[in-house]
Amino acid sequence: MSEPTSVATPGAHVSHEAHHEELGFWRKYVFSTDHKVIGIQYGITGLLFLFFGFCLMMLMRWQLAYPGAPLPLIGALFGESRMPGGSMLPEFYNELGAMHGTIMVFLGVVPLAVGGFGNFVVPLQIGAPDMAFPKLNMLSYWSFFLGGVTMLVSFFVPGGAAQSGWTSYAPLAVIAGTGQTMWLIGMIFLITSSLLGAINFIATIIQLRAKGLTFMRFPFFVWAQFVTAFLLLLAFPPLEAAGVMQLMDRVAGTSFFLPSGLVVSGQVLEHAGGGNPLLWQHLFWFLAHPEVYVLILPAMGIVAEVIANNTRKPLWGYRSMVYSLVFLGFMSFVVWAHHMFMTGMGTAMAAFFQTTTMIISIPSVVILTALIISLWGGSIRFNTPMLFALGFLPMFGIGGLTGLPLGLNVADIPLHDTYYVIAHFHYVVAPGTIFALFAGIYYWFPKATGRRMNEMLGKIHFFGSFICMNVVFMPMFWVGMAGVSRRLFDGGEGYQFAQPVLHLNAVSSWGAWTLALFQLPFIFNFFWSIRNGEKTDDNPWQATTIEWSAPSPPPHGNFRVSPQAYRGPYEYSVPGAAKDFVAQSEA
């Protein structure tokens, strides 16, 4: 960015100045309404929160590997109230656990996948000048930012941050300390941000798509964001309602989630009673199951883009993938209670929810299978984005298949409260979604900066992360099947039956710490490449979708001339064509 990069960029700069007055620093980079700047803001904030959430986990892994042992070097930093003599107190462990989940899901992955990639890429891919409501977009980011700040500040209130798990189950959460109130307020900011974002995405995709870009010509990533936006729009308000009720329980003394005659520490709690703790779980999972698809669908979208581009082939079964995606979106609203088989629900209810859960696995398998078949017969380019996309396939596969026993009532009951669930869920989200997000960063980095990230560092990052992720999570399946509860502060040390698998806790922990080391090449690569990466033209990957016909980086307003779509999104290796790709916007 220090010197003019190519003929294209100064030219774009001229047209930029011709149409817009130059904005000051604050309006241009901080309170910007440009979808690309907001996308990058979301992306960077999301990455920082991912890193922070990962740090919380690394602390927990020390306690799980070496329960009670004082943490060397940095243990003293956390103070006597949290780690006296460097050994972790259970309260601090609970704080770390609750906030790790909250931060990773609501402040890390979703902002990066939806707020970051969605904002940056979707308007470019549909040939739009910006989002439909640019000011709302800015408001959405800043609401998210306030939510993040609230969550961070909650570490410093008396009693520390929320300690009742990322699920905040009542009545535990209702009788917990001040941190829980902060958590609820933070969540209301985050929910507001998601709602505004979702409205914006749907309106943008329906209204601002380029001429000729019919729905069946959408890149798969746009479809994924479209369905995701509907999930956010319709699933988050019930959690908002639940959050309001829990806030009322905590602040106004109501009893929505407090049953009559509740005994806490041997004392009957003074309250009206008559509430229902299961109501919280129902409302929470009514959001949080669709939320799982909010985490995974944008990832599938990114992987589809990268795979089509690097196999130089159209996606196999594009239409079935789209139909599966839409079906999956609908079904995700009727499976939530499979998280609640342990609550003693009746067999009729359990039968209903396990049936819907088995049904919803079908569209996911269709999409994954289509992506795998897409590889068949392609001349694959193994660049960094493609490696991460390829890594996604088996990792998400393991995560998905190990989820099947959890969807069946009978198999779920012995597994549900064990590390098996942790392993299953993290295979879906960590080496699954987060690998896809890395693929997206390496893939669209040239569009955002006009420079490519370093391939060598990228490959070190990929192979290191791929091995470490499996070292972290694979042992947890064994720990879980041995019956070790996932909610123990000592990792199971106090239980006789857990002794044969305890050494695996240390394996996972060392895996996690090594995983952190392998993120260093990425962090360096990311910042170094902004200024020093290899310069690229507008379309370095020879891709077909419309975002690559904009200048890199795209100016305010994105395109020099409004693009038009003449064909489907993945016209690679068309017989008889002059090149091995025909851009969507090529007449």
Place this chain on the structure above:
Amino acid sequence: MEIPYTVEVRRDTGLTNGKIGIWLFLASEVMLFGALFASYILIRTGAPTWPRGDSILNVPLATFNTIVLITSSVTMVMAWASLMRNRFSTFRLYMGATILLGGVFLVVKYFEYSHKFHDHLFPSTNNFLAIYFTLTGLHMLHVMGGMAVNAYFLGPGSKLWKTNPEWFTNRVEHSGLFWHFVDLVWIFLFPTLYLL
């Protein structure tokens, strides 16, 4: 580059961006109040006893408030219709009436609330009052929100009428859709809480 379809409709969808936006927002609002109504049903069906609304709450006042809100919906439509007929001064009249009626609703609600507090009936007293205060409180926040938006269109926002009357009319229509929704929520709240 300007964002297209803020004023003119897109041919193949027949909509402006704002129209889609407000309907999506209302869809999310339906889910918000839907979840609260569902919670009400669950808590009530699980309760051994449940008071009849009219034994605690003031039905005549609420009936009056229902009439006030329905009237305000009518004046809201008249405000928009005035803009469609290019009569800005009648728009101001009807918009002012809409905001005023919203204010009347809040004042009546204030008396209802303070009467309950005076009788030592609080959200913490029992779950009927908990759901009553939560639902009507959230509804009142929506009334205030709608009034704020309408006041903006009556005051500083109305400058847009001079430069882009069509856009201004669309905006008033969207704020009207929200206002009708707020009205509709009350139409559900009234029998649920006061009469059943």
